[in-house]
Structures are given as C-alpha cells and as structure tokens.
Amino acid sequence: MTSSSLTRALDVFEGLAAKRAQRLMQISAVTFAGLSLAALLADGATRSILAAGLIGMLLSGWLARRGQIRLSAGILLFNLFVMLSCLVWASGGIRDMAMLGYPGLLIFAVILGNAYIFAGILLAIVCYCTLLAVLTVQGHFNIVLPDITYAHILFVNIIFLLTGFSVFVLVKDMHRLMASLNRENRQSREREATITELTRRDQLTGLYNRRDAEKRFALMMDEARREGCNLAVFFIDLDNFKPVNDSLGHATGDLLLMELSRRLLEALAPNELLYRFGGDEFLLIRTKLPADQEQWQSILQGRSLQLLEIIREPMQIMQNTLVSTASVGVAIAPLHASSFAEISRLADMAMYEAKQRGRDAYCVYHEALGRASIDKFLMLKRIQHALEQQAFQLWYQPKVCLATGRVLGAEALLRWPQADGSFISPEVFIPLAEGSGLISPLGRWVTEQAIRDCAAWQQQGFTDVGVSVNVSPVQFRGSQLPSHVRNLLRDTGLPAASLELELTESLLIDDGIDIRQQLDCISQLGVSLAIDDFGTGYSNISYLNRFCAQRLKIDKSFILPLSGESADTSLVQAMLHIADSLGFRVVAEGVENERCLRRLQQLGCAEGQGYLWSAALPMDKWLDYLQSESGRQAAAVDPVWIGQDI
Numbered sequence: 082m083t084s085s086s087l088t089r090a091l092d093v094f095e096g097l098a099a100k101r102a103q104r105l106m107q108i109s110a111v112t113f114a115g116l117s118l119a120a121l122l123a124d125g126a127t128r129s130i131l132a133a134g135l136i137g138m139l140l141s142g143w144l145a146r147r148g149q150i151r152l153s154a155g156i157l158l159f160n161l162f163v164m165l166s167c168l169v170w171a172s173g174g175i176r177d178m179a180m181l182g183y184p185g186l187l188i189f190a191v192i193l194g195n196a197y198i199f200a201g202i203l204l205a206i207v208c209y210c211t212l213l214a215v216l217t218v219q220g221h222f223n224i225v226l227p228d229i230t231y232a233h234i235l236f237v238n239i240i241f242l243l244t245g246f247s248v249f250v251l252v253k254d255m256h257r258l259m260a261s262l263n264r265e266n267r268q269s270r271e272r273e274a275t276i277t278e279l280t281r282r283d284q285l286t287g288l289y290n291r292r293d294a295e296k297r298f299a300l301m302m303d304e305a306r307r308e309g310c311n312l313a314v315f316f317i318d319l320d321n322f323k324p325v326n327d328s329l330g331h332a333t334g335d336l337l338l339m340e341l342s343r344r345l346l347e348a349l350a351p352n353e354l355l356y357r358f359g360g361d362e363f364l365l366i367r368t369k370l371p372a373d374q375e376q377w378q379s380i381l382q383g384r385s386l387q388l389l390e391i392i393r394e395p396m397q398i399m400q401n402t403l404v405s406t407a408s409v410g411v412a413i414a415p416l417h418a419s420s421f422a423e424i425s426r427l428a429d430m431a432m433y434e435a436k437q438r439g440r441d442a443y444c445v446y447h448e449a450l451g452r453a454s455i456d457k458f459l460m461l462k463r464i465q466h467a468l469e470q471q472a473f474q475l476w477y478q479p480k481v482c483l484a485t486g487r488v489l490g491a492e493a494l495l496r497w498p499q500a501d502g503s504f505i506s507p508e509v510f511i512p513l514a515e516g517s518g519l520i521s522p523l524g525r526w527v528t529e530q531a532i533r534d535c536a537a538w539q540q541q542g543f544t545d546v547g548v549s550v551n552v553s554p555v556q557f558r559g560s561q562l563p564s565h566v567r568n569l570l571r572d573t574g575l576p577a578a579s580l581e582l583e584l585t586e587s588l589l590i591d592d593g594i595d596i597r598q599q600l601d602c603i604s605q606l607g608v609s610l611a612i613d614d615f616g617t618g619y620s621n622i623s624y625l626n627r628f629c630a631q632r633l634k635i636d637k638s639f640i641l642p643l644s645g646e647s648a649d650t651s652l653v654q655a656m657l658h659i660a661d662s663l664g665f666r667v668v669a670e671g672v673e674n675e676r677c678l679r680r681l682q683q684l685g686c687a688e689g690q691g692y693l694w695s696a697a698l699p700m701d702k703w704l705d706y707l708q709s710e711s712g713r714q715a716a717a718v719d720p721v722w723i724g725q726d727i
Contacts, residue, residue: 104192104250105145105154111246112161113138115239123236126171134164154193161186162202166209174222175213178237183210185244192250283357285335286342294356294364298421301368302414310372313381315365316410316428317345317388320440322361329401336398337405344391364425370413377413378445385409385443393441406441408432417446430454461517464510468522473497475530476697479706480549480668480690483682488710490547490581492690493531494697495523515555524556529569532580534700536573543707547579551613554588560595563602570606577607583634585613604629611668615656633660637671637691644677654684661685 113135120131137160144153165186168179183206190199216222281293289297298312305312319341326334338361345355345363356364367384370377392407410432418424427446435444444450467473477491497505514520528550535548556562570577582603588596604610611632639653653669660667669681672691681689698706 311370319361408435409443478697549581583613
C-alpha cells in the first residue's frame with residue numbers, strides 16, 4: 082500500500098469514528114428528551130422504569146464525553162433493551178405498545194454498534210418476545226390492558242418520533258456513504274485512467290509509446306482484414322543523433338526530439354498514428370493502404386519523401402541551428418508480416434538498408450533483405466565456429482623505411498582461409514563481427530597472437546622488427562584492453578616499444594573520458610599508437626592533437642594515384658605537412674611501384690607499406706622474408722602495429 086493510500090484509509094477510519102460519536106450524542110440527546118417527557122406523563126411502575134432508564138442514559142452520555150464511544154454505545158443499547166422489556170412485562174405483555182420500541186432499538190444498534198451487538202440484541206428481542214407469547218398462550222401471563230388515555234397516545238408518538246429519527250439518520254448516513262463511495266470510485270477510475278494513459282505515453286515527447294503501438298496494431302490489423310486493405314509501418318531512425326548528444330548535451334538532444342515529434346504530429350494524415358519507438362526511433366503506422374501494389378508503392382514513395390523533407394528542415398534549438406536527417410524503413414502488413422514484432426523487425430531491417438545506401442533515404446522491405454539477414458546470421462555462426470576452432474590466421478605485411486629500405490616492422494592482417502583454398506575478405510566478416518560483439522573475442526585473439534608471433538621472431542634475432550595491431554573501437558568497451566595488453570607483454574616478454582596499436586579515426590570522435598584514460602594507460606606502458614586510414618574519416622586536427630598517437634597512416638586511396646605517370650601530389654603533401662607540424666611520423670599505405678616510392682621520398686614521407694616490397698605473408702613465409710632481408714636491416718626503428726584489416 083502506498084503512503085497516499087494509507088493516508089486516505091486513515092482519514093476514512095477517523096471520519097467514521099467521529100461520525101459514530103456524533104450520532105451517539107444525537108441519539109442519546111433525542112432519546113433522553115423523549116423518555117424524560119414520557120416519564121413526566123407516566124405514573125407508578127412505568128415512571129420508575131423510565132427513571133431508571135434515564136439514569137442509565139446519563140451514564141452512557143458521561144462515558145461518551147470521555148471518549149469511550151464503544152462502551153457508551155453498548156450501555157445505551159443494553160439500557161434501552163432492559164427498559165423496553167421491563168415496560169412490556171409490567172404492562173400489557175406482548176400486546177403492549179412498548180413493543181413498538183424494539184424496531185427503533187434495532188436501528189439504533191445498526192447505527193451505533195457492530196454486527197455482534199446487533200445480532201445479540203436481535204436474538205434477545207426474539208427470545209424475549211417468544212417467551213412472552215408462550216406464557217400468554219399457556220395462560221401463565223395475565224394480561225391487563227389499561228384504558229387508553231392521552232398519555233398513551235403521546236407515548237406512542239414519542240416511540241414513532243424516536244423510530245422515525247433513527248430511520249432518518251440511518252438513511253441519511255447511507256446516502257452520504259453511497260455518495261462518498263461513488264465519489265471515491267469515480268476518483269479511482271480517473272486515477273486509473275490517468276495512470277493507464279501515462280503508461281501509454283512517452284514522457285519526453287508526449288507521443289504514444291511502443292507498448293501502445295503493439296496493442297493498437299492488433300486492432301488495426303483486424304480492421305484492415307475486414308476492409309481488405311493493408312497497413313504501412315514506417316520505421317524512422319535519426320542519422321547521427323549521438324554526436325548531437327555528445328557535443329551539445331542531452332538537453333539539446335531532448336529538445337530536438339521534441340521538435341521533431343511536434344513537426345511529425347502536425348504533418349500526420351487522418352489515417353496515420355505516430356509513436357516513439359525508443360531513443361531516436363519513431364514508428365508511423367498508416368492505415369487504409371490500398372491493396373493494389375502500384376497504388377501503395379506510389380503512396381509510400383511520396384509519403385517517405387515527405388517525412389524525410391520534414392525532418393531535414395533546419396531547427397533553431399538553444400541558439401544552435403541544427404539540421405537532422407533520418408533513414409526510413411517501410412514494411413507492409415499483412416503482405417510482409419502480420420504480427421507487430423515481426424513487421425517492426427522487417428521495417429527496422431529496411432531502415433538499416435536505407436542507412437547502408439547513404440542515410441537520408443528510405444527503403445521498402447523486400448525479400449532480398451530477408452535473405453541477406455539469413456546470410457548474415459549464417460555468417461555470424463561461421464565466425465563463431467571459426468573462433469572456437471582457431472581457423473583464423475595472421476599474415477604480416479612489412480613496413481619499410483623509405484630512405485634505407487630496411488624493414489621496420491609489420492602490420493598483422495587477419496585472414497580467414499577456407500577449405501577450397503580461398504579466403505573470406507575481412508571487409509565481409511569484420512563489420513559483422515563488430516555489429517554482433519564477436520569483434521571483442523576476435524580482437525583479443527588477434528592481439529594475443531600478434532604479440533606472441535612478434536616475440537617469437539625477436540627471439541630468432543629480429544629484435545628491431547616490431548608489430549602493429551589494428552584495434553576496433555568496440556574493444557575499448559569494458560575498459561579491459563590496457564590490462565589485456567599489459568598481461569600479454571608480461572607473459573611473452575615482448576618489449577612494449579615493439580608493439581603499436583592502430584586506431585581508426587572514428588574512435589577519436591568518441592570523446593569519452595574512459596577511452597582517453599585507456600589510451601593514456603596503454604601509452605604509459607610504452608606501447609605506441611597510430612591513426613589508421615588517415616583522410617577517410619573525420620580527419621579533425623583537434624581530435625588528432627587530443628590523443629597521444631605517434632604515427633599517421635595515410636590511406637592507400639590517396640597513395641595509389643601517385644603510381645601513375647602524372648599525379649597531383651598536393652593533397653598528400655598537405656597531409657605530410659600537417660603530420661609534421663603535429664609531430665607525427667607518417668606511413669604511406671599502398672606503395673606499389675618505384676614511381677610512387679620516388680614521389681613519396683621527394684615529399685619527405687618516412688615510411689611506407691605496400692606490394693612494392695611484399696604482400697601480406699603467413700608466419701612461416703614472413704620469417705623467410707625477414708631472413709632474406711636481415712642483411713639490410715642495420716638498426717632498430719620504432720616498431721609498428723599488428724592488426725586486422727578493418
């Protein structure tokens with residue numbers, strides 16, 4: 082029971098106690114007045130009985146004033162019963178007019194007593210009347226009927242008045258109780274309706290929530306079946322909403338969601354309902370969609386473009402002009418699915434396809450998406466099995482000093498060989514592993530295997546050759562990476578300076594304190610850091626300067642054009658200038674011929690990596706490669722990183 086419910090219950094009990102005390106005083110006063118008048122007009126034994134009854138009532142009143150309500154009520158009722166019984170016995174027996182007082186006494190018992198008192202008095206009256214009747218029938222009770230006088234008429238009227246007063250009080254209390262119960266019942270229903278409404282609503286936007294959408298969907302499906310039409314479910318997901326929260330604060334993000342909700346609500350058609358599905362996701366359900374495919378395709382295309390245009394309009398929020406976009410997935414019920422859970426899943430799948438197309442787009446679900454989902458599931462199962470069976474391999478590609486040609490280190494690249502001799506590209510399975518969480522165990526295995534392999538070739542004399550390992554942003558979740566690296570270095574004996582971790586630029590935008598702390602811990606171990614695929618991500622100089630990286634790896638998409646006869650070197654030159662001004666060493670990826678090498682040397686690039694020297698090699702061939710190059714490697718240079726080709 083809640084505190085408010087307990088308070089209301091206590092108030093009710095206190096009110097009932099106060100009302101009972103009030104009724105006791107009222108009944109006592111009226112009865113005392115009536116009996117006093119009857120005692121003045123009576124004579125003989127009747128006056129004595131009434132006088133004794135009045136004394137008992139005085140005692141009851143005294144107890145009531147002292148707050149002993151229950152005892153006072155019991156004495157009053159017992160006193161009245163004894164007084165009436167004595168009057169009946171002393172006068173006309175069962176035919177005496179005092180018998181008229183018993184119904185009033187029972188009403189008094191209902192008002193002032195409880196069920197036990199009422200039952201006791203009722204039983205006593207029944208037994209006493211039965212005794213009088215038996216004695217009268219058998220002739221043991223001599224009935225002497227007095228002559229009727231005005232005093233008798235007054236006495237009867239007093240009984241009627243007292244009985245009528247008791248009936249009036251009882252009915253009035255019942256009416257008041259019924260009114261109170263009705264009022265409480267109405268308030269309870271209103272509270273219940275309010276609570277129910279709150280459970281259906283999203284607190285931030287005021288839109289109906291996912292739970293309500295699920296309940297209404299079944300009703301809408303029944304109506305659609307009766308009318309022979311379809312339902313369209315639009316799954317709307319905002320693009321890049323997290324950076325808004327991270328950079329401008331959650332208050333700004335909340336205001337953005339509220340403004341978008343208002344816009345979408347204002348743009349709703351009469352046959353549409355809008356729900357907040359969760360986070361930055363909305364669900365729009367459109368009813369009465371035609372069954373003809375050409376018609377509903379045209380309607381869905383137009384409506385999806387309208388929604389994207391509404392969301393795209395600039396918003397002024399907290400002195401910031403924000404432009405948001407969304408990806409919209411659409412599924413049709415019952416064409417694609419009939420249950421809310423399934424149709425939502427399919428619309429969500431279509432939404433992710435829209436994101437894959439570049440965001441700010443829409444996609445209607447089709448069977449190929451379902452097959453792709455099955456293929457994705459099967460691929461995840463294969464990745465899990467390959468992890469368990471240790472079917473992955475690490476291959477190593479050399480990183481070379483452009484000035485001397487010496488091997489400075491190697492990048493560990495993840496390979497997944499198949500039984501037929503082919504390989505599944507990392508571009509296929511790495512994104513799936515990152516999205517499913519399998520990248521964490523996979524990344525741990527890559528880091529461990531690369532460190533052990535590097536320690537192994539250094540034990541064979543190649544102490545100047547380090548290793549670099551690609552690290553996924555997902556591996557920083559849980560803050561386990563620094564301790565994992567520390568333990569591996571300790572167990573293998575590999576110098577920390579021989580290990581480099583390569584980070585993607587996307588990690589830099591996640592300005593989390595925890596990530597920076599982990600990177601600081603790794604740097605304090607002596608492990609170096611590199612920014613991989615520079616130029617393909619955010620490439621924000623302020624982000625680069627915030628983290629303690631030592632190297633930039635220029636993506637091969639910028640280096641490959643240098644292999645041609647005529648090439649524009651200005652972009653690469655600008656990158657090298659920025660890196661040099663920030664104190665970064667630069668590694669050029671994708672060096673494939675001597676022309677590219679000469680141009681990089683002219684631009685002042687220090688290190689390179691590519692097919693000009695070697696493709697990635699398995700461990701045994703990598704050791705052979707090192708052996709053949711050992712004569713040319715004279716001094717140790719800062720080692721590099723081993724990692725997946727993410």
